[in-house]
Amino acid sequence: MKQHITPEDLLQLNSSQVLNLRDMWIPEPNTVAMARICKDVINDEYDTIVFVIGEVIVQENSTRLILKSMNSAGNVDVVQEDIEELPEDAGDENEDEEFPCEYTEPDQYFSKDDCLPILNIGQLIEMLGRVKYGQDGFSIIIPPAKRFVGDRGCRVINSVEMEFEEDELCDALWKALVEFL
Numbered sequence: 001m002k003q004h005i006t007p008e009d010l011l012q013l014n015s016s017q018v019l020n021l022r023d024m025w026i027p028e029p030n031t032v033a034m035a036r037i038c039k040d041v042i043n044d045e046y047d048t049i050v051f052v053i054g055e056v057i058v059q060e061n062s063t064r065l066i067l068k069s070m071n072s073a074g075n076v077d078v079v080q081e082d083i084e085e086l087p088e089d090a091g092d093e094n095e096d097e098e099f100p101c102e103y104t105e106p107d108q109y110f111s112k113d114d115c116l117p118i119l120n121i122g123q124l125i126e127m128l129g130r131v132k133y134g135q136d137g138f139s140i141i142i143p144p145a146k147r148f149v150g151d152r153g154c155r156v157i158n159s160v161e162m163e164f165e166e167d168e169l170c171d172a173l174w175k176a177l178v179e180f181l
Helices: 007-011 015-024 121-130 169-180
Strands: 032-040 045-058 065-069 109-111 115-117 138-141 154-158 163-166
Touching: 007 045, 015 115, 032 109, 045 109, 121 169, 138 169, 154 169, 163 169
Parallel strands: none
Antiparallel strands: 032 045, 032 115, 045 065, 065 109, 138 154, 154 163
16 A cells, blocks of 8 residues: 655646645654755756655744754765866866766755655645545545455545545545645
């Protein structure tokens, strides 16, 4: 059984859905998050980093949240390449040299503004309650383990008969939440 949404699910959201999800999300330690970090500005390339939140830091005199990864910098294996020495004529101002830009992953601190939650089933149900998915409640229907031909998958239904059906409960809950973001 799938327990969490995937980073690919989050990447399919449009910009307003991303902002709404980020506004609803209250980061907590020991939860999984995804950060989008720019690795090439010219080509507009981003790297996706999935991490477990170890600590939520509130900056003084600010509402900005900083998420500290549970992985400490000491546990990361760093491969260090040999650095070439600059040639003697490197001081010439007339030469346009290209310097290789190497991407390095951020150590362990991420701004909440660059992150999204990788929600589990419980968090999805909690957020559906927050967006008032079912004013009069909603139902989650899980099929029996032994399925017969024609049996339906997991379903999430609210009081106005809005229904989302998927093979995985996590996916059905995610589709319902995305509809309301």
